[in-house]
Amino acid sequence: MTRYNANDAVSLDCQSRDCNIAPDGLSKNEAAIGNINNIEEYFTIRSQILEREASVGFDWSCQHKASDNEYRANAILQTLRHNDNLRVYERAPARQGYGGQEHRRVCGDHFLSNADLIEETDVFKVAQKMPKGAHLHLHFNANLPPDFLLDIAKKMPRMFITSTDPLISDNDYINYKKCEIQFRIRSEADELPGNLFSSEYERGQTMQFSQFIREFPSHYMKASVDDWLKSKLVFNEEEVHHCLQTVKGAWELFDKRTRMMKGLFNYETAFREYTKQCLQEFVRDNIQYAEIRVNFMQTNQIWFDDGCGQITNEGMMDIIVEECERFQEINNEFYGLKIIYCTPRSFSETQIAAALDECREFKKKYPKYIAGYDLVGEEAAGKPLKDFIRQFLDFDKSCRDEGYSIPFLFHGGETLDIGTEVDQNLVDAILLGAKRIGHGFSLPRHPSLIELVKKQRICLEINPISNEELNLIPRMSGHSVYTLLANDVHCTVNSDNPTLFRSTLSHDFYQIMVGSSSMTLHGWRQLVEWSLEHSCMNKDELTASYGRWEDEWNRFLQWIIETYGEVEKLSDAETSP
Numbered sequence: 377m378t379r380y381n382a383n384d385a386v387s388l389d390c391q392s393r394d395c396n397i398a399p400d401g402l403s404k405n406e407a408a409i410g411n412i413n414n415i416e417e418y419f420t421i422r423s424q425i426l427e428r429e430a431s432v433g434f435d436w437s438c439q440h441k442a443s444d445n446e447y448r449a450n451a452i453l454q455t456l457r458h459n460d461n462l463r464v465y466e467r468a469p470a471r472q473g474y475g476g477q478e479h480r481r482v483c484g485d486h487f488l489s490n491a492d493l494i495e496e497t498d499v500f501k502v503a504q505k506m507p508k509g510a511h512l513h514l515h516f517n518a519n520l521p522p523d524f525l526l527d528i529a530k531k532m533p534r535m536f537i538t539s540t541d542p543l544i545s546d547n548d549y550i551n552y553k554k555c556e557i558q559f560r561i562r563s564e565a566d567e568l569p570g571n572l573f574s575s576e577y578e579r580g581q582t583m584q585f586s587q588f589i590r591e592f593p594s595h596y597m598k599a600s601v602d603d604w605l606k607s608k609l610v611f612n613e614e615e616v617h618h619c620l621q622t623v624k625g626a627w628e629l630f631d632k633r634t635r636m637m638k639g640l641f642n643y644e645t646a647f648r649e650y651t652k653q654c655l656q657e658f659v660r661d662n663i664q665y666a667e668i669r670v671n672f673m674q675t676n677q678i679w680f681d682d683g684c685g686q687i688t689n690e691g692m693m694d695i696i697v698e699e700c701e702r703f704q705e706i707n708n709e710f711y712g713l714k715i716i717y718c719t720p721r722s723f724s725e726t727q728i729a730a731a732l733d734e735c736r737e738f739k740k741k742y743p744k745y746i747a748g749y750d751l752v753g754e755e756a757a758g759k760p761l762k763d764f765i766r767q768f769l770d771f772d773k774s775c776r777d778e779g780y781s782i783p784f785l786f787h788g789g790e791t792l793d794i795g796t797e798v799d800q801n802l803v804d805a806i807l808l809g810a811k812r813i814g815h816g817f818s819l820p821r822h823p824s825l826i827e828l829v830k831k832q833r834i835c836l837e838i839n840p841i842s843n844e845e846l847n848l849i850p851r852m853s854g855h856s857v858y859t860l861l862a863n864d865v866h867c868t869v870n871s872d873n874p875t876l877f878r879s880t881l882s883h884d885f886y887q888i889m890v891g892s893s894s895m896t897l898h899g900w901r902q903l904v905e906w907s908l909e910h911s912c913m914n915k916d917e918l919t920a921s922y923g924r925w926e927d928e929w930n931r932f933l934q935w936i937i938e939t940y941g942e943v944e945k946l947s948d949a950e951t952s953p
Contacts, residue, residue: 434861435899442898449936450897452943453502457483457890459946460497468493483890484852487841488613491878494886498940503889504882505935506900507928508663510907511881513814513837513870515752516668517641518634519654522609522875525640526602528649529559534683535585536562542577543595552596556632557608559585559639563683609633610878611845623792626847627754633876643679644687644695651699658710661880664925665711667747667785667912669718670696672731693738697745711921714747714912716785721751721758728764732771739775739782747912748785748811755790760797761804768808783811783912785837790815792848805834812837812868812910817848820859835866835910840887841879842872852891861899868907901929 412418430436442450461483468481471489481493494500529535538558541551562582570581572588573595592601599607615621615629641650658666670692677686687695693715700713717735719728732749739746749771751761761768768784775782786808788801799821805813806828816836819825829836838857849855860867869888871881888903889895908922 432864433894434864435896435902438898438902438905439896443930443933445930445933445937446897446901448941449933452936452940453499453897455943455945456498456502456940459943460499462946462948464493464496484887486613486617486851487844487877487879487883487887488611488616491883494883497886499889500882500886502936502940503885504662504880505932506662506882506885507904507925507932508661508869508881508885508907509665509904509925510868510911510913511658511663511666511870512812512868512907512911513839513872514666514668515873516654516670517637518873518875519668519871520650520657520875521878522606522637523602524653525637525646525650526605528646529585529640530589532561532643532645532681533584533586534561534563534681536560536567536582537572537585537588538580538582539572539577540579542575543572544575545595549596549598552598552604557605557636559636561639561643561679561681561683566683609636610876616845616847617850621847623847624756626845627757630846630873630876631754634873637875638676641678642676644681647678647692648695648699651696652703655700655703655707655710655713657880658713659707661882663881664709664928665713665908665911665913665921667714667716669716669750669752671718671720671752672734673719673723673727689734690738690741693742693745697742700745711924712913712917713745715742715745716747716750717782718750718752721753721755721760723751723759725764725767729767729770732767735782736771736774736778739780743780746782748783750785750787750814752787755787755798755801756793756796761786761788761801761808762797765804765808772809784808785812785814785912786810787814788816789813789818790843790846790848791818794818794821806832810834811912815839815843816860817843817856819865820856820863826860826863826865829865830863833866835868835906836860837870838867838888839870839872840884840891841874841877845877852887855891857888858892858894866906866910867903868910869903904929 408417408421412421433439465481465483470478470480473479481490483490483497487494536559538560539555541555543551543555568580568582570577570583572581572583573591589601592604596604598604610633611629616626640646654668658664672689672692677688678692679686696713696715704710704712717731717738719731723731735746735749751758751764771782772784784805786801786805788805788810789799791798793799799818802813802816802819802822802825806825809832812835813819813829814837816829816838819829819836828834838855838860840852840855840857843849843855844852857867869881869884871877871879871884874880874883885900885903889900904925908918908925911918913921
């Protein structure tokens, strides 16, 4: 059985793309292109071109080394995909669009409109079962379903709710739709009492959450309090894909939701229980290892349950480390967790310098747990990387002088614009020696940067569903990941902020599969292998993890064969209503 050799930087490529050899005879026939004499010659050259195209595909190396079981499992998966289209999507009622036009349901359409149908598909069941290796781009405060934190908040006597607008019935309950809701644990001294359901309510006044829950049904009958609150937390298809929606508009909605999530997350009981549940969710979704992005700043520190004082950044680290080590003692199927130290890109130079110093101190105290450093928040609304070059260079030099490494794992290129400071974050991430780049959506528009990314072996953290919900793409088929993969840029699949998108990492892998007819089980495997290769695990951790993962992958292949081995390809006639 093949084992990962951490000393070989390219071993997970299986074979270097530079070693691919063009099929014999193509080179001498290339001169005939555009001057072909007969149909036999035409199709001979055509076949050779297609063979060479396949041989330089991003998943060629995994196809080349695939076992018989893997080839068989992939054939089954392609049959399941065909059958899902007929059995699930084509049998679903068409949706009516503008002018009464009927739109048939198709896989790879808007994620939020297809979410319920996806759950019915066999390909999604396979995605859930697949061992996914490393999850490398996950914002820690937006991973679990919203019910989890809302249910904890209901039990907290010092949990308060505020609104930007009074929740009254005027103008068909318009305030219920447009208001922004926030939560926070508050001490008695920090209360500012008000009734959200009164026309006299003023923005920022506080109402005890338990009281709000009791009174809500008598003021609003269109939804339960739970459903209404969840609707304020998660995106819906209409707002994401409305004809007037823009990237900026989508980010405005995103920021409202993260502010609402913050108060549900930032207190001791919720933070600790959330950490425990996240670890369990990783195992449930067959994620073997994770690097979570945690925000460290004074205004983000977690409150004590009575609202009297806050736990420091170091205290937050202690909680995560304690719960992770406790979890791994009884769950050896989870390989481990590391933390990416994050600060907002809205920080000043002084604040960034202080944060980088604290990140270094954390690396010394928690050497096993600090993975790297990143700036977070909307790129277009915050400061570009180039504003902090001095601080980043000083940080990198200090780490080297002290004998350790804290790689940069910057967000970059999460934009539709070209040539702006946001787009140029890609340049600075590369120059600063980033180990990975978060999103990198705009990279295909920069051929010279693609070459640099490949030469420096920088991996991109792709977030398919997030990019759709934040209006970068209308549907998965238009995602830049397929262009990146065609150019052999290393990529990983990630979920970003799944709480807000009603998704899991399995959903993102599903979307990657159905977004391109050329995606295969071999492609999935390559993406997973790259996630392990480009993680921040040390050599020993990586070697052990890859060996364990490969055993799980082989069991996964056997499960596909045993579960779906007898499946036959359906015809249209077999699926007609």
